[in-house]
Amino acid sequence: MSERRPRIVIRDLAKTFREGGREVAAVQDVSVTIREQEFVAIVGPSGCGKSTILNMIGGLVAPSAGTVEIDGVRVAGRVPGNVGYVFQKDTVFPWRTVARNIAIGLEYRGVARTEQARRVRDAIALAGLEGFEEAFPATLSGGMRQRVALMRTLVVEPEILLMDEPFGALDTHTKLDLHAELLALWEARHQTVVFVTHDLSEAITLADRIVVMTRRPGRVKLVHDVALPRPRDVIKLRETDDYAHEYGRIWHVLGEEFAGRA
Ligand SMILES: Nc1ncnc2c1ncn2[C@@H]1O[C@H](COP(=O)(O)OP(=O)(O)O)[C@@H](O)[C@H]1O
Ligand SMILES: [Mg+2]
Structure with missing residues (x-):
């Protein structure tokens, strides 16, 4: 994977929202490089800044600090032409x-x-x-609306796909169907994908690499390579020891972010 060219380079990215005299530090110190054909998932607790990061990659939100480059060009204020977006709320x-x-x-x-x-x-x-x-x-x-x-x-x-909890509102069965379909589509084209989710199973099923975020302000807590062969059978995968191992490893790290709220 490491010989592939970097497509999305995120450096020291931060976002603080200012609203009515109140400041919300949403994202801090995020640096990640996403390579050609790579499928990266960003997981973390609700409110940790996942959507904000995706929106900065897509040029929908301006960073407070740091930069995002796509194919060597800094993203500034508009969605780059080769980028496609899919949101959770079906936007048909x-x-x-x-x-x-x-x-x-x-x-x-x-x-x-x-x-x-x-x-x-x-x-x-x-x-x-x-x-x-x-x-x-x-x-x-x-499920059909989300397929549309x-x-x-x-x-x-699009060569780059930004997906923000696209299956978050679907029931488990429909979600698994769409995982299988998305993987089949991706196996055919190998788009560079950034997939935001709070669902760890979904991240492991789909991704090559998982970026685990801390609670807000979201920082990168762990970057984990998913050592599961492809093509993946979204149902059978979950019965394997390797899946359980991946899950356990990341859950431990992610669990700390859900538990022990200070
Ligand atoms: N446009 C905005 N104005 C003010 N605060 C915002 C805005 N967008 C997001 N936030 C805040 O930033 C934090 C991160 O939000 P978000 O990126 O949506 O988190 P996630 O997608 O991980 O659930 C939250 O506290 C949220 O309330
Ligand atoms: Mg979100």
């Missing part, structure tokens, strides 16, 4: 059909109609949404 547009939701990024980019139709068709097949092309989001399950949101991001073929 209720007034657009499934197909028209997935097409939206292609429309923005001015992709020709026939090419749009082809790519949307492929995306719908990949996500198992055939038959729902003309359905409106209100008629879909949460995922495909809408993937259809423009």
Whole structure:
């Protein structure tokens, strides 16, 4: 992995929010390098600054200190062109059909109609949404809506994927289905992924490397390489000793952040 080129370089990143005379130190001293094709998960307790870090990587929030570079270019105030975002709250547009939701990024980019139709068709097949092309989001399950949101991001073929608890609102079964689908999609394209979650099982299932954060203000507590072979079977994986070992090792570190609140 170490010979791969760095894509996202985070140096001494910090964010303090100032609101109505109150200061909240959300993130401090975060330095991480994420390499080409790497799948990195950021885990930590709620409120430790995970979303803030992701938003600084994506150019949605300006750092108070430190820098983020993507492919050697400092991120400043706008989402870089080769970056795709998926959020926890499904952000599909209720007034657009499934197909028209997935097409939206292609429309923005001015992709020709026939090419749009082809790519949307492929995306719908990949996500198992055939038959729902003309359905409106209100008629879909949460899992299907999140599939639409995922495909809408993937259809423009971003090289870097920023995912903020994208499956956080789903039940366990649906979540596992989407883990399997995401891994299959990632095995095909090997995007560089930064995946934020508070769910350690999810992080171990998906990631090559896990960045464990402290409680707020979030600092990097541990960077852990996940020593599990790929491709991974999201169900069988959990029955293996190796999985249990990974879980135990990180849980010990993460547990300290949940327990013993000062
Ligand atoms: N726009 C904002 N204005 C003020 N405080 C914020 C803002 N965004 C986040 N925060 C605060 O920063 C801290 C970290 O938030 P966040 O990054 O959302 O944490 P996480 O994603 O790990 O749950 C929290 O205390 C949160 O209340
Ligand atoms: Mg968050």
